[in-house]
Amino acid sequence: MKLKTLALAGLMASTSTMALADDVSIGMITTLSGGGAGLGIDVRDGFMLAIAQSGRDDIEMIIEDDERAPDRAVQLADRMIQSDDVDIMTGIIWSNLAMAVIPSATAQGVFYLSPNAGPSPLAGAGCHENYFNVAWQNDNLHEAAGAYANTAGYGNSFILAPNYPAGRDALTGYQRMFEGDVAEEVYTQLGQTDYAAEISQIRNSGADSVYFFLPGGMGIAFVRQYAESGVDIPLIGPAFSFDQGILGAVGQAALGVHNTSQWSHDLDNPTNVAFVESFQAEYGRLPSLYASQGFDTANLIISAMEVAHPDDADAFRAALEAANFDSTRGDFEFGPNHHPIQDIYVREVVMVGDVLTNVIVGTALEDHGDVYAEQCQM
Amino acid sequence: MSAALLVEQLLNGLQFGVMLFLMAAGLTLIFGVMGLINLAHGSLYMIGAFAAAAAAGWTGSFFLALVAALMAAAIVGALVEMLVIRRLYDRDHLDQVLATFALILIFSEGTRFLFGSLPLYIDTPDLLSGPTMLPGGIEYSKYRLFIIAVGLAVGAGLFWLIARTRIGIQIRAGEADREMIAALGVDIRKLYTMVFALGAALAGLAGAMIGPIQSVEVGMGEPVLILAFVVIVIGGIGSIKGAFIGALLVGLTDTLGRIMLPQLFGMFMDASSATTVGASLASMSIYILMAGILLFKPSGLFGGQS
Numbered sequence: 001m002k003l004k005t006l007a008l009a010g011l012m013a014s015t016s017t018m019a020l021a022d023d024v025s026i027g028m029i030t031t032l033s034g035g036g037a038g039l040g041i042d043v044r045d046g047f048m049l050a051i052a053q054s055g056r057d058d059i060e061m062i063i064e065d066d067e068r069a070p071d072r073a074v075q076l077a078d079r080m081i082q083s084d085d086v087d088i089m090t091g092i093i094w095s096n097l098a099m100a101v102i103p104s105a106t107a108q109g110v111f112y113l114s115p116n117a118g119p120s121p122l123a124g125a126g127c128h129e130n131y132f133n134v135a136w137q138n139d140n141l142h143e144a145a146g147a148y149a150n151t152a153g154y155g156n157s158f159i160l161a162p163n164y165p166a167g168r169d170a171l172t173g174y175q176r177m178f179e180g181d182v183a184e185e186v187y188t189q190l191g192q193t194d195y196a197a198e199i200s201q202i203r204n205s206g207a208d209s210v211y212f213f214l215p216g217g218m219g220i221a222f223v224r225q226y227a228e229s230g231v232d233i234p235l236i237g238p239a240f241s242f243d244q245g246i247l248g249a250v251g252q253a254a255l256g257v258h259n260t261s262q263w264s265h266d267l268d269n270p271t272n273v274a275f276v277e278s279f280q281a282e283y284g285r286l287p288s289l290y291a292s293q294g295f296d297t298a299n300l301i302i303s304a305m306e307v308a309h310p311d312d313a314d315a316f317r318a319a320l321e322a323a324n325f326d327s328t329r330g331d332f333e334f335g336p337n338h339h340p341i342q343d344i345y346v347r348e349v350v351m352v353g354d355v356l357t358n359v360i361v362g363t364a365l366e367d368h369g370d371v372y373a374e375q376c377q378m
Numbered sequence: 379m380s381a382a383l384l385v386e387q388l389l390n391g392l393q394f395g396v397m398l399f400l401m402a403a404g405l406t407l408i409f410g411v412m413g414l415i416n417l418a419h420g421s422l423y424m425i426g427a428f429a430a431a432a433a434a435g436w437t438g439s440f441f442l443a444l445v446a447a448l449m450a451a452a453i454v455g456a457l458v459e460m461l462v463i464r465r466l467y468d469r470d471h472l473d474q475v476l477a478t479f480a481l482i483l484i485f486s487e488g489t490r491f492l493f494g495s496l497p498l499y500i501d502t503p504d505l506l507s508g509p510t511m512l513p514g515g516i517e518y519s520k521y522r523l524f525i526i527a528v529g530l531a532v533g534a535g536l537f538w539l540i541a542r543t544r545i546g547i548q549i550r551a552g553e554a555d556r557e558m559i560a561a562l563g564v565d566i567r568k569l570y571t572m573v574f575a576l577g578a579a580l581a582g583l584a585g586a587m588i589g590p591i592q593s594v595e596v597g598m599g600e601p602v603l604i605l606a607f608v609v610i611v612i613g614g615i616g617s618i619k620g621a622f623i624g625a626l627l628v629g630l631t632d633t634l635g636r637i638m639l640p641q642l643f644g645m646f647m648d649a650s651s652a653t654t655v656g657a658s659l660a661s662m663s664i665y666i667l668m669a670g671i672l673l674f675k676p677s678g679l680f681g682g683q684s
Contacts, residue, residue: 037495163657186640187657191601193592196390196522197633203517204383217497221592228502228519228591230509249499249593 024310025060026301027080029073029101030091032065036216038245039093039290040065043115045283046294047090053278054302062086068093070100077101081108087310088113090297093290095119095138095166106130111310111320115297116290120169123339124372130313132320132338134297136262137370138166139173141238144260144344144364145211146177149236151362152258154209155180158202158233160222161213163187170213170238176371183207188214195222199229211236220249227253234258239358242349244288247356254349254356262344263292263329264360271326286357292328299325335369337376344368382516387633393522395629396529400584401602402609402621403536404577410616411552411573414463415471417478419581419606420599421485426451426582427594428489431498434589440503444586451582452575459574464567482600490596497593500586525587532580533622540618549573553616608664612671614681623679628664635663 028047031040044063051059062084066073073092080086088111092098098117105112106128114122118137122128149157159174159182161167171185183205186198202210210233214222219241226235239261242254265276265286275295279287287295303325308315323334335341344365347358405419429450434443462481466474506521540546548569551559560566585599592598609628613620640656647655671679 033490033495163654163661168654185653187653188636189657189661193598193601194394196393196519197387197636200383200386200390201637203386204380217593217595220497220499224499224593225519225591228507228509228521230517230519246497249497251499251501 022309023058023060024088024301024305025062025084025086027077027084027086027089028061028063028091029066029076029080029089029097030063031068031093032063033067036068036093038288039116040091042245042288042290043091043093043294043297046279046287046291046296047115047298048294049275049279049282049291050295050298050302054298056302056305059302059305063091066092066097068097070097073097073101074104077105081105081110086110088301090115090301092117098122102131103128109313111313111316113297113301113320115293118339119166120370120372123337123370124375125377127337127376127378129317129338129378132300132334133340134300135293135340136342136344137339137372138169139176139370140262140344140365140368141240141260142170142173142211142213143177144346144368145236145238146174148258148260148346148362148364149174149209149211150177150179151364152209154234156183156207157181157209157211157236158183158186158205158207159211160186160188160198160202162190162192162218164190166215167213171211174211174213177365178211188218190218192218193221195225196229198222199226199231202226202233203229203231207233209234209236212241213238215240216246220246223250223257224253236260239263239289239347242347242358243290244286244357245290247349247358251356255351257349258361259347259349259358260344260364261289261347261358262340262342263289264345264347264358266359267328267330267345269328269330272328272330275328286355296325296327296329296332299327331367335373337370337373337378339370339373341367341369382514385512385514385516386518387637388630389518389522389526391630391633392626393526393529393629394633395626396526396533397584397588397625398602398605398609398629399529399533399622399625400580400587401606402613402625403533403618404580405603405606406610406613406616406618406621407549407573408577409610411549412463412467412570414466415474415478416463416577417475417603418458418481418485419577420603421482422451422455422578422581423585423599423602424489424596425454425485426585427500427589427598428493428498428585429582430586430589431500431594432493434500435498440500440506440590443500443589444583447582447586448579451585452579455578455582456571456575458578459571463574464570467570486596493596495596497595499593500589502590521590528583528587532583536618545569545572605664608668610678612668612678614675614678617678617680620678620680627667631667632660632664635660639663 064076090113093116095117102112111130114133116135118133123137159171161170235257237259239259242259304319307319310316333341345360346362346364348361408416426447430443430447433446502521506524509517510520548564609624613624639660640653643652643656
């Protein structure tokens with residue numbers, strides 16, 4: 001036993017000296033198994049595509065699966081920071097995991113670039129100079145949906161979300177922008193799979209629009225049951241329930257639904273056209289918004305590496321802040337709290353050939369930041 | 379609340395109730411006859427759903443998919459009984475819980491290995507898709523009506539099987555005294571395998587029928603399993619009649635609670651805290667129901683004295 005430990009220690013010592021001093025080591029903790037694995041896989045694939053395309057060989061990647069469990073994510077983060085000595089961390093999908101990992105990672109001097117989760121504390125009072133969010137602040141897509149509902153002429157929305165912090169934030173975000181009335185505000189159980197009772201309420205509510213935030217399997221179940229019920233009040237959702245990864249499962253029921261997103265595969269800029277084409281060539285499927293977020297995150301890191309090594313923290317941070325990279329979203333810049341200021345689009349689900357996908361039909365919000373930025377003091 | 383909404387919600391509760399009955403019937407039979415706590419019952423539900431999704435993908439026919447789900451769950455159930463469960467009858471409940479929990483993990487990972495992590499979906503058959511108009515101008519999903527009809531038919535079939543057939547007599551006798559019926563020359567091992575496969579087939583049928591309205595994914599069975607346990611505790615362990623009444627009670631309480639409690643709290647609270655408190659209390663409603671019933675009937679509504 002003792003011999004084994006010694007050998008292990010020796011092995012670890014030798015691997016940690018193997019990496020050259022000026023290599024940049026990136027730790028990615030993301031969800032690769034269990035419910036929600038599709039999101040993490042897309043972030044990883046988008047990220048690795050950008051790394052491969054950059055042709056750089058001075059990036060060392062450590063990729064681990066958090067199984068969507070906060071304690072596991074914390075363990076992995078501790079190991080990456082303390083034993084593997086990573087310079088940069090990224091990858092977390094879920095806000096509760098992000099809250100468990102990011103504050104301690106940035107406090108230990110590691111850069112963290114979030115490719116998805118954007119919980120409000122990290123955008124406001126809990127912001128940190130080493131934390132960057134490359135995707136969105138959590139409220140953004142919901143605010144955009146509220147703004148879209150105004151322009152679409154809706155005056156009375158039925159709103160629905162699971163009873164947990166991100167669900168309540170979602171409905172708050174929608175109501176922050178929506179100027180009409182709220183017919184009913186309904187909270188469901190997290191993980192609920194049958195929405196018959198809520199759909200009957202919607203049918204009898206007299207609303208002219210339905211806004212819902214039901215990530216993952218909950219959204220699939222809701223939309224399929226909604227279509228089946230024959231209720232014809234238009235649905236509005238954030239991109240999460242209508243993204244490429246789950247449109248196949250939602251099926252025809254999603255056709256015609258409007259949803260809000262900061263990215264779409266048909267955004268017409270050269271970076272995005274090249275990204276969609278190369279992602280399809282590499283992985284044989286259309287990229288999702290998560291893949292685009294992973295791709296952008298990697299390109300942002302690479303652009304900052306052109307300027308400075310993360311060991312030179314101030315110069316590297318300044319290079320990240322400059323966001324001098326070609327984003328799949330076109331224009332991209334950071335606000336004062338290191339969260340994006342960006343356009344958010346309205347997409348509609350359509351059938352192209354025999355594949356369900358989204359096309360952009362309008363812009364909901366232009367150069368949109370978040371309301372928490374003013375609470376952030378770096 | 380309008381009358382139309384109330385009828386619609388009652389139908390929703392009924393549909394949820396008969397679904398739970400299909401799960402709970404097998405669970406209660408297996409517990410009643412063999413004294414076995416089978417945590418892996420939810421996995422059989424999942425197997426039914428995956429078998430249906432696979433068969434629907436190959437054949438394009440929903441009704442063949444239902445048959446495939448029944449067969450797959452029954453076969454897996456029979457195999458599991460012969461290979462694993464048979465060794466557990468004489469052990470105490472803790473061993474049974476441990477072993478069947480291990481089965482959950484094995485089935486979940488095995489299914490993920492075969493089908494991957496992404497959810498599958500089953501299309502509603504054309505015949506049953508969309509809404510239909512009920513008397514009184516109430517629009518309701520045809521597919522949910524189909525689930526209610528199948529659930530009630532299966533319930534009637536089970537009552538007939540238990541009350542009127544030779545196998546039913548053996549099952550009831552097995553519940554009462556297993557040594558005695560073995561002594562009377564009934565092959566108790568075969569009977570056990572059969573009961574287990576029957577319970578498994580019902581769970582598989584439930585999983586397959588729920589496929590078109592929800593997503594088919596690994597781990598879908600466990601939430602339903604918990605509710606099914608609540609049902610059999612309310613109904614009285616071992617009683618099919620109890621499982622039926624219990625399932626309908628749980629289905630209706632859950633559905634109506636979700637709608638009415640937030641409205642009830644809305645009468646004396648501001649809207650946003652009423653919805654939060656109401657929604658939280660609604661998710662507890664069935665457990666409160668269970669506690670209330672156990673207070674007056676400690677062995678459940680139709681439980682024996684044992």
